[in-house]
Amino acid sequence: MSFLPTTPRLLLGPGPSPVLPRVLEAMTAPQRSHLDPDMLALLDDIRRRLHGLFNVSAEGIALAVPGTGSSGLEAAVANVVQEGDAVLCVVTGYFGDRLAQVCQRYGANVTRLAGEWGRAIDPEAVRTALQHASFKAVTIVHAETSTGVLQPVQAVAALAREHGPRIIVDAVTSLGAHPVDVDGWGLDVVYSCSQKGLGAPSGFAPIAFNAASRAAARSRSFYLDLPLLEGYWIKRGYHHTISTPLVYALYEALCVIDEETMEARSARHARVHGEFVAELAEMGLSLLPPEGERLWTLNTVRIPERVTDEAKVRIALRDTHGIEIGAGLGPLAGKIWRVGLMGAGATSENVATLLSALKQEIG
Amino acid sequence: MSFLPTTPRLLLGPGPSPVLPRVLEAMTAPQRSHLDPDMLALLDDIRRRLHGLFNVSAEGIALAVPGTGSSGLEAAVANVVQEGDAVLCVVTGYFGDRLAQVCQRYGANVTRLAGEWGRAIDPEAVRTALQHASFKAVTIVHAETSTGVLQPVQAVAALAREHGPRIIVDAVTSLGAHPVDVDGWGLDVVYSCSQKGLGAPSGFAPIAFNAASRAAARSRSFYLDLPLLEGYWIKRGYHHTISTPLVYALYEALCVIDEETMEARSARHARVHGEFVAELAEMGLSLLPPEGERLWTLNTVRIPERVTDEAKVRIALRDTHGIEIGAGLGPLAGKIWRVGLMGAGATSENVATLLSALKQEIG
Structure with a gap:
């Protein structure tokens, strides 16, 4: 029996990001x-x-x-x-x-x-x-x-x-x-x-x-x-x-x-980040930093009050949906999720896949 | 055009060794x-x-x-x-x-x-x-x-x-x-x-x-x-x-x-090293260290006097035969070649391949 993974995992945490x-x-x-x-x-x-x-x-x-x-x-x-x-x-x-x-x-x-x-x-x-x-x-x-x-x-x-x-x-x-x-x-x-x-x-x-x-x-x-x-x-x-x-x-x-050129690549990261934030807003969710101070690559999502066990949500995303997102670090542990949309991972499709899974888990 | 290599290279230098x-x-x-x-x-x-x-x-x-x-x-x-x-x-x-x-x-x-x-x-x-x-x-x-x-x-x-x-x-x-x-x-x-x-x-x-x-x-x-x-x-x-x-x-x-087990692996390294030394001796070549002080993994071959340009031999091995061996370092530069028979590289077949190529190059 090998310990090497055989099933895919969509890496939308703080890194590593998906590799083509x-x-x-x-x-x-x-x-x-x-x-x-x-x-x-x-x-x-x-x-x-x-x-x-x-x-x-x-x-x-x-x-x-x-x-x-x-x-x-x-x-x-x-x-x-x-x-x-x-x-x-x-x-x-x-x-x-x-x-x-x-x-x-x-x-x-x-x-x-x-x-x-x-x-x-x-x-x-x-x-x-x-x-x-x-x-x-x-x-x-x-x-x-x-x-x-x-x-x-x-x-x-x-x-x-x-x-x-x-x-x-x-x-x-x-x-x-x-x-x-x-x-x-x-x-x-x-x-x-x-x-x-x-x-x-x-x-x-x-x-x-x-x-x-x-x-x-x-x-x-x-x-x-x-x-x-x-x-x-x-x-x-x-x-x-x-x-x-x-x-x-x-x-x-x-x-x-x-x-791709860095110009197009930066624009892609900005666009996909924008899509993610807009769709989050429709779900009543928001990012930790105010507009104008946000990274395109790494999105820190405020965990809504209705979620009483945030780790359970991350584990369900991972084990049920095959998607990794990250936990908060230090004083932000339990307060935010960290969603990376970076490199090959910064796509509209990944935003849709993640948010569809998240909706299933937190309603 | 890609810079990624497309042709094989038999890695018999001081490392890296061949990867299965x-x-x-x-x-x-x-x-x-x-x-x-x-x-x-x-x-x-x-x-x-x-x-x-x-x-x-x-x-x-x-x-x-x-x-x-x-x-x-x-x-x-x-x-x-x-x-x-x-x-x-x-x-x-x-x-x-x-x-x-x-x-x-x-x-x-x-x-x-x-x-x-x-x-x-x-x-x-x-x-x-x-x-x-x-x-x-x-x-x-x-x-x-x-x-x-x-x-x-x-x-x-x-x-x-x-x-x-x-x-x-x-x-x-x-x-x-x-x-x-x-x-x-x-x-x-x-x-x-x-x-x-x-x-x-x-x-x-x-x-x-x-x-x-x-x-x-x-x-x-x-x-x-x-x-x-x-x-x-x-x-x-x-x-x-x-x-x-x-x-x-x-x-x-x-x-x-x-x-493989480490016992069998050590024995394989010892055996292949022994074959290499014996076949070198038939070519009139010898190792730098005396018997009893030699590594099985890395063989330092004294460059024979008839070889006036040792770098040329290494380059021919590499470019004509697709085999890498190493040069001497420091005070041993120009005096020895370093031949690694390590890991997956320690095979009788590799000994034969290298020595056949070496015979063609130095006679």
Whole structure:
């Protein structure tokens, strides 16, 4: 008896998102080793596509950290934050808090600028913080997966540019769906994951450093050190044995994005999100964040009062309907459901399938 | 035009090793998220199989670090070595040196016990070093991939037990092929990779901590911290979004091992290595390490004097015959070829295929 699943599951939780058959099948192409010329050609092509996706110049660098999105988070911090650095961490949810924790682990002197879970931070609060102390870096989460809120990264980045600190941005739930613009917005380090907007399986953390942060990067970590990662991606020296099937899947997923174009892909995410919100409203349901602060990728649905056992609903969706949605995290546990409409999962059909099932379960 | 390879390549280099079709195909099974009950059942089963493979008791822990073998190396060091600790690093090749480097990055006071590249360390040298200073940890590579030498881990572990330091063992090129016995040999932390003896693609670093090292583990790294990894694998709390296809492949590869049994698998590796050496001898070729110190998994073949351009031979094997073998590393560059006969790659047929091609190229 095998434990491998045989029945489908529609992945509409906070990630991983659905993976297209062509992306899954790419993983079974004839395998190559990490230093094979065919592999190096693939890495060059992936790097070129990631440069475009992040919009980072050739003086900067875009590549994929060999781990999940969390390894990208740690790589960003590890290569920028040194022992004793003062860092301002904007914390408006679970992942903003994780960034602050990792900065502390790397010896930073962290100031937390806390905002309400479910709202965007007021850039004026960031301005005030930057005026009252000197920071080496600011951290912010672009798309806060725990609250469904799009944070004002552009405005915060402009303030960082004005006051001096580098800005580290978590784009785990935005890249490949919402616009992200490293050079245009003046971001220093931006990391993401492979399994949400990009539509590949989990296992890579695409990351971009602009020219200045690339030049300054160094880390105590061996595995996550940018110069060593570049030593492999650019100089073709051995550093780690990159995962062949994950490279194939990431490549294929990036090809899908370029075929669709990011403009059309963003528009698709916006449209499907809009359909979902409109149909929710007809059911008397609403999202946690106010209009104008909502992610397209990750929708946090307020659990209506008539639902007394929210876990039972999620389990019924999963076991009766084959659909995964996510639970609330931290202070939002029991208060919201998290519905991901990301990557290949952002379709009108998926909205209809989910809401039809949800109606059956909660009336 | 796609960059995905379409032609096969027989992977007989230092890794990745060939992946069986059933293991590759496992990756395309219906995807599950990192917290799905189906996924958690798989992780429990993988953990059970890894406990058996490492032979580590239930008071210890075996799981898979979400990255390549190098992430396992860093996780081992990060969870054992603290700033200022004295560490004795046995360095008889490239990977012993890498362990020493990572200990230094984590602030250890490293003493290198250097041995000849291509020979096993003399345990008496370790005894002398342990008698003359006090160490928190000893590091040693079981199967030194750069030299093809099996190091005397059992003897060194017995000395560590006698003198007190913990022992960290790199089993990247031994687990799944050579016997490894955490509890039986008194090892504290042992890490490996998924793409060599285990026969899965790269992307996971199976790791085992015995009871004492598990209890003491803590790390500055967030991504590699053992208590946080256990928080996911055991307590089912979110830490990282594990790579679904890599879990499926590792699971399937571990099933293959249990079906074959480790006893038969070790015997197969020993037998195929023996055939390779015997047939090499008929060609007038020999291995770098003396008999009794040789790995079964990774064979370092002395390049004969008549070969004036060794890279040309490797390229011909690859481009004309579709076979990958590896080059020498560091001081052994240009002096040896590295031939992996590991996992699904350890077959008599592969020995014949490679040597037939090699005869055509070097006469």
